[in-house]
Amino acid sequence: MPESHIIAEGLTKRYGxxxxxxxxxxxxxxxxxxxxxxxxxxxxxxxxxxxxATSLRTEGRLEVLGLDANENGPEIRSMLxxxxxxxxxxxxxxxxxxxxxxxxxxxxxRAVVNERADALLEFAQLVEKxxxxxxxxxxxxxxxxxxxxxxxxxxxxMLLDEPTTGLDPQARHVLWDRLFRLKExxxxxxxTTHYMDEAEQLCDRLVVVDHGRIxxxxxxASLIRxxxxxxxxxxRFGTDKNEQAAKTIEGIGDRVEVxxxxxxxxxxxxxxxxxxxxxxxxxxxxxxxxxSSLEDVFLRxxxxxxxx
Amino acid sequence: MSEQTQSRRIxxxxxxxxxRSVVSRGMRVIxxxxxxxxxxxxxxxVFYLLSMGVGLGALIGSVQFMGVDVAYAAxxxxxxxxxxxxxxxxYDSTMNVFFKMHYAKLYQGMLSTSLGPFDIALGEIILAxxxxxxxxxxxxxxxxxxxxNLAWTALLAIPAALIVAFGFAAFGMAITSYMKTFQHLDxxxxxxxxxxxxxxxxxxxxxxxxxxxxxxxALPLWHGVDMIRMLTxxxxxxxxIWHVLYFAVMIVVGMFFATHRLxxxxxx
Numbered sequence: 048m049p050e051s052h053i054i055a056e057g058l059t060k061r062y063g064x065x066x067x068x069x070x071x072x073x074x075x076x077x078x079x080x081x082x083x084x085x086x087x088x089x090x091x092x093x094x095x096x097x098x099x100a101t102s103l104r105t106e107g108r109l110e111v112l113g114l115d116a117n118e119n120g121p122e123i124r125s126m127l128x129x130x131x132x133x134x135x136x137x138x139x140x141x142x143x144x145x146x147x148x149x150x151x152x153x154x155x156x157r158a159v160v161n162e163r164a165d166a167l168l169e170f171a172q173l174v175e176k177x178x179x180x181x182x183x184x185x186x187x188x189x190x191x192x193x194x195x196x197x198x199x200x201x202x203x204x205m206l207l208d209e210p211t212t213g214l215d216p217q218a219r220h221v222l223w224d225r226l227f228r229l230k231e232x233x234x235x236x237x238x239t240t241h242y243m244d245e246a247e248q249l250c251d252r253l254v255v256v257d258h259g260r261i262x263x264x265x266x267x268a269s270l271i272r273x274x275x276x277x278x279x280x281x282x283r284f285g286t287d288k289n290e291q292a293a294k295t296i297e298g299i300g301d302r303v304e305v306x307x308x309x310x311x312x313x314x315x316x317x318x319x320x321x322x323x324x325x326x327x328x329x330x331x332x333x334x335x336x337x338x339s340s341l342e343d344v345f346l347r348x349x350x351x352x353x354x355x
Numbered sequence: 356m357s358e359q360t361q362s363r364r365i366x367x368x369x370x371x372x373x374x375r376s377v378v379s380r381g382m383r384v385i386x387x388x389x390x391x392x393x394x395x396x397x398x399x400x401v402f403y404l405l406s407m408g409v410g411l412g413a414l415i416g417s418v419q420f421m422g423v424d425v426a427y428a429a430x431x432x433x434x435x436x437x438x439x440x441x442x443x444x445x446y447d448s449t450m451n452v453f454f455k456m457h458y459a460k461l462y463q464g465m466l467s468t469s470l471g472p473f474d475i476a477l478g479e480i481i482l483a484x485x486x487x488x489x490x491x492x493x494x495x496x497x498x499x500x501x502x503x504n505l506a507w508t509a510l511l512a513i514p515a516a517l518i519v520a521f522g523f524a525a526f527g528m529a530i531t532s533y534m535k536t537f538q539h540l541d542x543x544x545x546x547x548x549x550x551x552x553x554x555x556x557x558x559x560x561x562x563x564x565x566x567x568x569x570x571x572x573a574l575p576l577w578h579g580v581d582m583i584r585m586l587t588x589x590x591x592x593x594x595x596i597w598h599v600l601y602f603a604v605m606i607v608v609g610m611f612f613a614t615h616r617l618x619x620x621x622x623x
Contacts, residue, residue, distance in 0.1 A: 100622075148376070151376040152377075154372075
């Protein structure tokens with residue numbers, strides 16, 4: 048059993064009467080990739096800030112690398128790499144200076160900081176940009192620089208708050224590749240996301256959070272197994288007719304869900320479900336059979352299908 | 356419990372003894388980008404001095420300071436120095452801190468490292484003092500060339516200006532911890548304006564009725580003006596001790612207050 052890196056019990060953050068995080072428990076092991084999945088406002092970022100000891104918890108226990116988070120901010124952060132949701136690079140400094148100065152904030156010697164800055168420029172594929180102004184970088188480059196910066200102290204744990212939000216697909220894949228390399232090196236990754244593909248790519252284990260509470264926990268595969276079927280059939284009948292068609296479909300597969308633009312049929316065999324639908328005399332405009340994904344789990348658990 | 360463990364407990368979670376890195380970041384930025392701001396901050400009091408000291412001074416001639424006649428320009432020069440120390444320190448510790456906190460997210464980045472809020476606050480205050488030192492030295496050079504420093508004690512006006520700046524910076528930092536929007540900052544500048552105009556800056560405090568004099572003398576700027584004026588004119592009496600003491604208390608209270616507000620300022 049690997050040691051625990053982060054332990055939370057009954058972790059709570061209240062702002063006045065509002066509980067942003069409402070009594071959650073989790074235990075993140077060394078070397079693990081752990082994800083917080085949830086809609087906007089579920090309490091993911093607040094949880095991340097409490098782990099980083101930049102937000103003080105109201106109640107419960109939170110131990111990060113063996114230290115109490117409310118009491119030991121600087122000591123804890125010396126072992127963390129923090130990638131915030133919005134880039135907060137130092138715009139008054141150039142690209143390489145951002146790494147250098149950040150390393151100095153950890154109290155590391157100049158020689159060490161210089162050496163690491165060069166190595167990380169390489170890692171982040173930013174060597175050519177080392178003298179560039181930060182505001183001249185693309186979104187993907189800024190993100191990579193933020194991640195490189197977070198690695199200056201060779202952290203044991205990386206906290207990544209929505210690492211790829213707002214990036215184009217190519218930039219996301221480059222970033223995933225870099226994160227995967229960290230994972231291979233044994234760095235513990237803790238990330239929040241509302242992208243299901245990201246969670247599936249990167250997380251060994253994840254919790255689904257909604258309204259400040261954990262509603263499910265497990266590996267991506269086990270969550271799909273417990274909360275969805277193996278396959279999903281998507282059929283479209285046209286905006287006005289979906290509702291009507293769904294009534295006829297009812298009974299096929301495990302579960303039927305109506306979205307404004309399509310009807311989802313959860314079934315272990317999508318092709319069989321499709322022929323069952325046509326057997327009932329329905330002619331969908333388009334149909335698609337796909338593997339069930341975390342998105343289906345997410346929509347089911349957080350009850351936030353596109354209808355509301 | 357020994358004194359050392361006591362102080363360690365107060366600093367627990369907010370201080371990592373690495374203020375140096377915050378200061379050196381600031382120096383790097385001043386050297387690269389902000390020398391313009393430094394330059395404009397230097398010229399402001401010089402322009403006041405030229406228009407009011409030289410211009411109005413030609414009409415006014417001299418005013419009495421502690422019973423001695425002093426040329427008008429030499430009378431207001433030390434006051435302008437105190438005002439610029441105040442303005443620089445308040446600007447840095449309120450507006451600048453607020454901007455770096457909420458817009459540039461600079462502190463958010465710093466607080467992703469082992470730095471604590473106290474490292475950052477102290478670093479910012481030291482940087483504000485450094486800027487104050489540049490302004491004060493530059494201004495002294497100008498007033499010396501204009502022959503407005505009447506005694507060798509004028510040299511002490513530079514450390515005196517730093518004391519004034521320190522007092523205001525410590526308080527400004529504490530006040531910023533209560534700010535939620537830029538509009539709240541307007542309130543600070545709204546208070547500073549009358550303090551600038553009425554603290555015996557441009558005319559002797561004796562023109563006021565006694566009750567008003569007491570009010571003015573309760574405000575920090577008057578102490579700064581009177582202290583620096585004593586030093587540059589060489590007309591010094593025992594009361595300068597009270598001015599130094601006033602700022603000593605202001606610094607201690609301000610730092611204590613700011614330190615205790617740091618968690619609410621930085622760790623929301």
